Amino acid sequence: MEPPAPRRRVTIVDVARHAQVSTTAVSKVLRNAYGASPAMRAKVRRAIDELGYRPHAGARGLRGQTYTIGVMLPDIRNPFFPEILDGITASLADTEYQVLLGPGCNGEKEEARVTEAMVDRGMDGIILVAPVSSRAHLELVGTAVPTVVVGRHGSSPLYDTVADDDIEGAALVVDHLAGLGHRRIAHIEHHETDPTRLREMPNARRADGYRLAMRAHGLEEWIDVVSTSYTQEGGYRGTQELLARHVPDRPTAVFAGADIVAMGVLEAVAEAGLSVPGDLSVAGYDNTTFAAFGPISLTSVDQGGREMGRNAVRLLLERIADRGRPSTQVILSPTLVPRRSTTRPSD
């Protein structure tokens, strides 16, 4: 079989000639800039479709834009992140921007590699989802390229942030479990020691919110935090620790800091021959498809992943258009979705 013959590349000049407009007008439409009327946009888009024009990212890179947005995802297995990604891709669907994901980040070193690769490849903007890097590294990225940090608190003049109110989210869980009559409510947190991350990471805020809410309900003496990690393995090990205790010291409910942690909780409970919610009520955080999955039916906090993704894109496009604008923090309000995994304590 013969490889197809290479065709001459359709250029912006061809598009302008075909649409009978100036190349400047085509460029405006491609950049989604102000000053292009709806009629002009329609004319140019029709010409682009009819000619099969594709902007040449490499060539544009030399002129300053590659129409590429880099998204760093820390863990492709965590079922919460696709929600954020859906919001991002949906918001960019009608633009010329292409999303490319940097995978496999599970530490500062890997994050440095991915973010540097994105800067290096001339991406027009970067969205970092739940990064663990130092503030200094995030600011270095934000200095190089317009940057939005999603799922991490703390403000910087060098990047925008989108997060949910994690203290409120944790309170919703404790309110729900205390309302059902639980007092021995344990929390499985992601272990954190770095002072900046203790202030900024959602996991640390959720643990704070848990403690504050327990106090507010007069349950201070039952505060019980097991420190592992936001992984299935972390939930599994944390629960083994809780279940190894003598019965009066065992919790009757567990607030797992993320749905993926709750997966490990359910695994350990099943392995111990116990049942959810009969022996243990379990609540998660993120309201993933896993939580909504019928046979699991996990009570969880919905932090609106799609909405977070949409906000991240809005902030990023604003900052690409105006690098000098003041940085913005968007905080979204979470809601609780009660399901079958939580009920009244049996004792």
Add this chain to the structure above:
Amino acid sequence: MEPPAPRRRVTIVDVARHAQVSTTAVSKVLRNAYGASPAMRAKVRRAIDELGYRPHAGARGLRGQTYTIGVMLPDIRNPFFPEILDGITASLADTEYQVLLGPGCNGEKEEARVTEAMVDRGMDGIILVAPVSSRAHLELVGTAVPTVVVGRHGSSPLYDTVADDDIEGAALVVDHLAGLGHRRIAHIEHHETDPTRLREMPNARRADGYRLAMRAHGLEEWIDVVSTSYTQEGGYRGTQELLARHVPDRPTAVFAGADIVAMGVLEAVAEAGLSVPGDLSVAGYDNTTFAAFGPISLTSVDQGGREMGRNAVRLLLERIADRGRPSTQVILSPTLVPRRSTTRPSD
């Protein structure tokens, strides 16, 4: 806060001077080319680390290489794909190549957009996971850039392929269920009408393998294929259809063509107030973390996702080094992982 001052970029010349070698030698090490001794590699890598040198992808693009590998994933929610991705990133960890993922592909139009974006951005190689595009489009991509197609059969001189033996995998499931005493074994397939895809897609091969194995076991009259899609929703709808039948016509076992389909099966069974495996044995395909998850414990076919990813990288690097070499097909042998979701039929 002051943004950090921009530093002069470390260049390949600085690295060569620091390592006291030629720039050609540095370039060889960066490209992982032959002719660089281990001692030379160590010297250059040390200089790279000490100077903090980062290859400039944009500049390299002009000389022909961007050290970027594009990976197209059809569905970030399907828990099988992270396995392939792990194999890919692990194999590239010690090279200068960076993996960038193109997300959100669920049709030919979206695949065209992502693959064109990758070609457009000068990626050195592309790995397409389970693409649904026409053969002509895949060959167009393969002509533009070294390409490996993973999880799709059919050979072309213009790209390499890595797939598992899906006919054998389906036979392993039928052997297992027939061995337990099942005769009414239904299969939920991904609906396919395009003649090329019917020959090449794993889903079509699994349906073929199911039919062949049913015949081999003398169960021809019980062949029962429900045609939906390889999604959770597809498994859910397919199972509703099966359970709506009068009991003697209901299957006692279901072979879902993918674990994500089995998720929908489990959901529909639970909703109908029935139990797995008491009322219905269920088997999947892909042996994802979901299948291994204790409370689910789904019998599944392991097609070695990591091994597929590793093979894809090997073939791709070979083809980047030698565009003219003959195309290669790698077929891996699947294995069955029996778990608690399958047992003897109750009747």
